[in-house]
Structures are given as structure tokens and as C-alpha cells.
Amino acid sequence: MLGAGTQSNPYIVQTPQDLHNVRNNLTAYYELGNDIDMGSWGNFTPIGTSSAKFIGSFNGKGYKIKNLTINSTTAYVGLFGFTENATIQNLVIENANVVGQNVNYVGILVGNITNSTIKNCYTTGQVNGQYGVGGLVGWHYSGLIENCFSHANATGKGRVGGLVGNGATSNSLVNKCYSTGLVTVTPDPNLYNGGLVGSHADSTKVTNSYWDINTSGQTKSAGGIGKTTTEMKTQSTYAGWDFISVWGINNDYPYLQMFGVPTAPPKKETISIQSYVNHIHSIVIKTNKSTKQIKSFLNTIQTLSERHTGTKRTVSTYTLSIETSVQKSNRSVRSAIATVNTYINPIGSLVERKTKTMKRLLSYVDSIHSHVNVIVPIQNKIINAYLSVLENPSSLYCIEHNSNIYAIENPSTVEVI
Numbered sequence: 001m002l003g004a005g006t007q008s009n010p011y012i013v014q015t016p017q018d019l020h021n022v023r024n025n026l027t028a029y030y031e032l033g034n035d036i037d038m039g040s041w042g043n044f045t046p047i048g049t050s051s052a053k054f055i056g057s058f059n060g061k062g063y064k065i066k067n068l069t070i071n072s073t074t075a076y077v078g079l080f081g082f083t084e085n086a087t088i089q090n091l092v093i094e095n096a097n098v099v100g101q102n103v104n105y106v107g108i109l110v111g112n113i114t115n116s117t118i119k120n121c122y123t124t125g126q127v128n129g130q131y132g133v134g135g136l137v138g139w140h141y142s143g144l145i146e147n148c149f150s151h152a153n154a155t156g157k158g159r160v161g162g163l164v165g166n167g168a169t170s171n172s173l174v175n176k177c178y179s180t181g182l183v184t185v186t187p188d189p190n191l192y193n194g195g196l197v198g199s200h201a202d203s204t205k206v207t208n209s210y211w212d213i214n215t216s217g218q219t220k221s222a223g224g225i226g227k228t229t230t231e232m233k234t235q236s237t238y239a240g241w242d243f244i245s246v247w248g249i250n251n252d253y254p255y256l257q258m259f260g261v262p263t264a265p266p267k268k269e270t271i272s273i274q275s276y277v278n279h280i281h282s283i284v285i286k287t288n289k290s291t292k293q294i295k296s297f298l299n300t301i302q303t304l305s306e307r308h309t310g311t312k313r314t315v316s317t318y319t320l321s322i323e324t325s326v327q328k329s330n331r332s333v334r335s336a337i338a339t340v341n342t343y344i345n346p347i348g349s350l351v352e353r354k355t356k357t358m359k360r361l362l363s364y365v366d367s368i369h370s371h372v373n374v375i376v377p378i379q380n381k382i383i384n385a386y387l388s389v390l391e392n393p394s395s396l397y398c399i400e401h402n403s404n405i406y407a408i409e410n411p412s413t414v415e416v417i
Contacts, residue, residue, distance in 0.1 A: 005029055010059070016041045019065070023047045026054045032063040032091070039067035046070060046081030046111060053084040053114075060091025060121070062258045068096040068108075068125075075103040076111035077129060078138065083110055089119040092259060096125035096152070104131045107138035107165065108152055116143040120246075120256055124151045126181075131158045134165035134198070135181050142171035147246055147256065153182040158191040159198040160184070162216050163209075166192075167200035167223065174205065174223060176241055180212040180232065180253060194221030208240045 001018045003011040005028030012033040013019050019038070022030055026048060038044060048054030058080075068079060076082045077100035079093060093108050100106035106129030109121060123136050132139040135150030150163050159166040162179030174197065185193040192199040195211030195218035206223025213219050213226040220226075231237045235249045247254045248261065255262050 064092040077106040078111040100129035105139040112139040132165040161198035170202040196221040196224035
């Protein structure tokens with residue numbers, strides 16, 4: 001193990017074996033050098049007993065001890081079994097399973113503390129014992145627990161609390177702490193149990209501390225204030241707490257800033273996405289007003305002119321990875337002057353002579369109305385437009401030796417589809 005065990009040069013705990021070796025020097029200074037997973041270690045023996053107490057200092061430095069398992073038949077059960085004049089701070093014990101089989105003084109972090117200080121620590125998992133069982137500390141004889149919390153479930157026969165099982169004296173101080181774990185007392189559920197503290201010699205020594213009455217299943221505690229889950233996740237609940245440099249809250253239970261913002265467990269869900277894409281229809285109406293001059297040396301003019309124009313247009317769309325449905329209709333009216341040439345082949349003409357003298361007939365048709373249909377189907381990416389020009393046949397009758405000439409023009413119409 002690196003270090004010298006002094007305050008200026010503490011031992012650096014980096015492996016499960018290093019953690020086990022802390023019992024070899026119960027007066028030294030220790031620091032975690034990284035997270036330690038105890039999952040492969042098996043049953044861990046608590047550090048310190050009532051006859052050989054841990055009186056040193058252990059600084060977690062913001063690291064975690066994960067998957068700790070303890071199953072003991074000897075009293076004073078926890079990562080540390082018994083501490084006196086010790087300091088434990090900045091430490092997380094995550095997903096622990098601590099059991100004291102028919103024994104007392106059981107907690108995930110410490111079984112019993114005397115004249116010791118615990119700061120900036122929290123626990124998760126479960127703890128089970130007989131009397132004096134707590135999610136953080138089982139038996140709190142004297143000292144200070146501050147800025148700590150527990151999400152662990154606690155089960156026992158009596159003096160069971162979400163954070164502390166029993167505060168044995170008026171010197172058992174708890175300040176700015178909370179708990180959320182389920183508290184279960186069997187067989188007598190009324191035998192000294194509480195959401196935060198199971199029992200306490202002087203409940204006034206528990207200050208500015210809270211427990212969740214919904215998740216704990218407890219409406220009473222020997223100290224602290226019970227709040228609903230919603231209230232526990234609201235910053236204004238925590239009177240006097242330092243949410244600038246010590247605590248943080250983000251629509252959830254408060255967390256200690258030194259450990260970073262807690263990450264929620266991943267959620268698996270199935271999302272069905274249906275996209276309905278209909279055809280895009282667009283109607284473009286175009287009306288051309290044009291003046292045409294046509295000369296024809298005929299009595300009867302029959303013309304039919306069709307003009308088809310294909311226009312290619314590109315429409316770019318930007319979409320996300322899911323399919324989208326877009327419907328768009330455009331309608332535009334344009335007025336323009338265009339020259340349209342018509343070619344009629346063959347042109348049939350009929351000239352009737354009523355006299356013996358053949359005369360040159362000359363007729364002028366100045367105004368010809370045109371009928372223009374523009375149908376533009378718009379499709380995704382490519383737009384084709386089609387133009388049809390339809391002229392109505394015009395007719396002219398010229399009869400000599402009569403005083404009147406009748407000219408009849410068929411008006412042209414524009415039909416828009």
C-alpha cells in the first residue's frame with residue numbers, strides 16, 4: 001500500500017486487499033485512490049471491534065466502495081465495526097448488502113460510533129440486523145453526522161432508522177442529513193422505528209434533517225421532519241442547507257456536489273413511429289394574353305394548334321431521420337404577352353365564284369383568341385409542367401353582290417384544372 005499512514009502522507013487504498021489491510025493499523029490516515037469493487041471479494045470482515053476500535057482517519061476523496069457484502073454473527077457490523085475519536089469523510093458505499101445475524105449495532109458504514117465525525121458520506125443497498133440498525137450508522141453513541149444521506153433499506157427488530165438506528169445520548173448530533181430507504185421492523189412494527197432515526201435520547205439534537213414518508217413507509221421518527229417525495233425533491237424544503245458549494249439538486253433528491261451529478265439508470269422503451277405521406281398536388285394556372293396577326297387567303301379557316309411545354313423544376317427538402325408528411329398547394333396567376341406561331345398543313349380553301357370574273361379575295365383576321373391549359377403535376381424532387389394551347393376554329397364568310405358582310409368569331413375560353 002502506497003504512503004506512510006501519516007496525515008501529510010496517508011496510505012493510499014486502491015484494491016480490495018488494501019481495504020482489508022486497514023485493520024492492520026487502526027490509528028493511521030487513509031485515502032481512497034480510486035473506486036473499489038468488492039464484488040469478487042466475498043464476505044468482508046468489519047474493520048474495528050469493541051476491543052480494537054478504529055481511531056484513525058479515512059478519507060474517501062469522492063470515490064466509491066461498490067458491492068460490499070458483510071454477513072456477521074458478531075455485534076458491531078459495517079465497513080467499520082466500531083470507531084472512536086475517528087473521522088470518516090467524503091466516502092460512498094454503493095449497492096451494499098450488510099447483515100448482522102441476530103446481533104446488534106448494524107449499519108452499512110459503521111456499526112457504532114463514539115466521539116467520531118462522519119461527513120459528506122452516503123450509502124445505498126440494504127442492511128439487516130436485530131437492534132440498532134441504520135442505513136448509515138447502527139448505534140450513534142456520540143459525535144457528529146453531518147451532510148450525509150442514505151437510500152438504503154433497513155430491517156430489524158427494534159431501534160431501526162433510515163439513517164441512524166439509535167441516538168444513544170444527547171451528544172449524538174445529526175445535522176443536514178436525509179434518508180429515503182424503506183424501514184421495516186418485525187415482528188413488532190411499533191418498537192422504536194423511524195423514517196430517519198429509530199430512537200434517540202434527545203431528538204432535538206437532530207437538526208435540519210428530513211426523511212421521505214412515502215418511500216420509507218414511516219410517518220414518525222425520533223428526530224427530523226417527514227416530507228413527501230415531491231417535497232423531498234424541492235430545494236426550498238431544506239432550510240439552512242448550502243446549495244452553493246456542498247449540496248446540489250436537480251428535480252430529484254439532493255446530492256453532494258463532490259461526487260458529481262448522479263446519473264439516472266438507463267431506461268428501455270419501445271417507440272412506434274408511423275408516418276403518413278400523401279401525394280402533393282399543386283395547381284398552377286397560367287393565363288396568357290396575346291395578340292396575333294394571321295393572314296389567310298381563304299374563305300374558310302380551320303386551325304388547331306397545340307403546344308406542349310415541359311418544365312423541369314427541382315425542389316429540395318430537408319428532413320430529419322423520420323419520414324414526414326407535407327402537403328403544399330400553389331396557385332399562381334400570371335399575365336404575359338406571347339407570340340404563338342401556328343402552322344396548319346394542309347389548309348383547305350374553297351372559293352365560289354358568282355360572276356364570270358374571277359376576283360382575288362383577300363380576308364384579314366386580326367384577332368384570334370387562344371385557349372391555354374396548363375396542368376402542372378408536382379412530385380417530390382421533380383416537377384413537370386405541361387402546356388397546351390388550343391385555338392378554337394374561326395370561320396369567315398364572304399358573299400359578293402351583297403351589301404353586308406358577317407364575321408362571326410368564336411370566343412376562346414380558359415379552363416383551369
